[in-house]
Amino acid sequence: MNLIALGINHNSAAVEVRERVAFAPEQVSEALSDACEQGQVEEVVILSTCNRTEMYAIVPPGVDAAEKSRQLIDWMANYHHLSAEELRRSAYHYESQQALQHIIQVASGLDSMVLGEPQIFGQIKSAYAVATESGTVGSELGRLFPRVFAIAKRVRTDTAIGENPVSVAYAAVDLARHIFADLNKCNALLVGAGETIELVARHLIEAGVSGIVIANRTLGRARELAQKFGAEAVLLAEIPEQLLDADIVITSTASQLPILGKGAVEHAIKARKHRPILMVDIAVPRDIEPQVGELRDVYLYSVDDLREIVEQNMRSRHKEARKADQIISEGVRLFMEDVRSLAAVDVVKDYRRMAEQMREVELQRALRALARGEDPQRIATQLARGITNKLIHAPTAGLRQASADGRHDLLAHARKLLGLAAGHRPEPTVADSDDEHDFELPETGQDKPGHTLQ
16 A cells, blocks of 8 residues: 655644644645645645644555655645755654554544544545545545544544543533533633633533623723624623623633632622532632632632543543554554455456456357257367366466475465365366366367367
8 A cells, every 4th residue: 555644743843833834725725736746646635734734645656655755745845935854854754554544543633632632533534525626536545534534433432532621621611511401501701811711612602501701801802702702792890790690600811819709709699599600710820719619609610620630531531542542453454454455356357357268269169069060068078178277277387386496385375265175185087187287289270079179
C-alpha cells in the first residue's frame, strides 16, 4: 500500500507555524488539485484544523515514499510562502501501515490536544468529502477512508474515550447536568467575556439551556460575545438583579477582588424562594467569596474542584485509550490483510483467462472431431485429458524447476495452493497415465484418431 501521511500538529509545531500552514476552506479544493499536479501524487486528502494540517496521499508505484513526503512538505511550504527548511523541522511523515494507523488515531481523537475529543471525526469526514468532490480521491483512498471511519466509530461505541469531560469549561456544564434534571428550563448567568466563558456558552447552548446572560466590565465586549449565542449582555453592576433568575452562575474574570459576596447571593436566594443555584468559579483569584458556599441551596465549586474532576476523567480516558489502541491495531491488521489479498486478483484473472482460452481451443477441436463423426465417448475423454494436460503443464514445469533448485519451501507452498494434503499422493487412473510425462502433441492441421487432442 503506497500510502503516506504527513504534516504538522500541536505537538510538533507552535501555533505561529500552524496558523501559517492552515488552509482556509475556500482554498482546499484548489490546493488539492495543485498538490496532485505539483506534488505528482495520484490521490490526496488535505485535513486542516486549528491544531493540525495534514496530507494523506497515494504515491505512484516505484516512487520512494520518504522522498515523496519531502516533496509534499516542500510543496506545502511553497504554497504558503514559507521556508521549506523551517517547515521540515516541524513536520512528520508516516508510510504504509503506520500511515493508516495514524489516520485512524486522528479520526478517533487519540492524537488530539484534548484526548478523545469528538469534533475531529466530523472534520476528517468533511476533508474526505471535499477531496472526493474535487476529484482527488481514487480507488485506494476510496477504499481506505470508509474503513477508517468504521474503525473510528467502533472506538467511540466500544470505549468510553469521549464520555467524561476533560476541559474546565465542559466540566462546569457537566456539573449543571448532574444538578438540574432539565437544562431546558434553566437560565445561566456568565460573568466575564474571555475565551473560557465563550467556550462555556457554546457548551451550554449545545446542552439546551433556556437562556444566557453575559455580564462584563465593558458592555461592548459582552454584546459582541452575546451576539454569537443569542444571549443578553449586561454590566457587572446588574449582577444582583440577574441573580434572581439565574439557575447557573459561571464566572471567569481577571478581577483581583471578588465580584460576588455572600450578602448579595443570600438576598437572591430568599427572593427566589430558595430555588437552588449552581455557582462555578473558574477564576484565579476567585470571583465568588468562599463564604457563599456556606449558604443553603447554593452549590459552589472552585476551579480546583473542577480540576480534580478533569484529572480523574483524563485518567479514565487514558485507560479507555488503551482499549482503543487494541481496536485500531486489529482494524489495521484486517485492512492490511485485505490489501494484500487484492494483489492476487490480477493473477487470478490472468490465470482464469488463460484457462478459458485453453478450454475454448480444446472444445473447438472436440466439436470438429464430432462433426467428422468420430466416437463421442473417445472425443469426451480426449477433451478432458487435453484440458488437464494444458492446465498442469506450466505448474508442473515450475515445480520441477523448484525441486531442481532445492526450493522445498516453494514445493510446500505449492501443495497448499493446489489443495494437496501433505504427504498424500492420489492414485493414478487410466485416464491419468499420460499426465506423468506431461506432454503436449504438436499442433497439426488435422486431428488424427487415437491421439490425445491438444
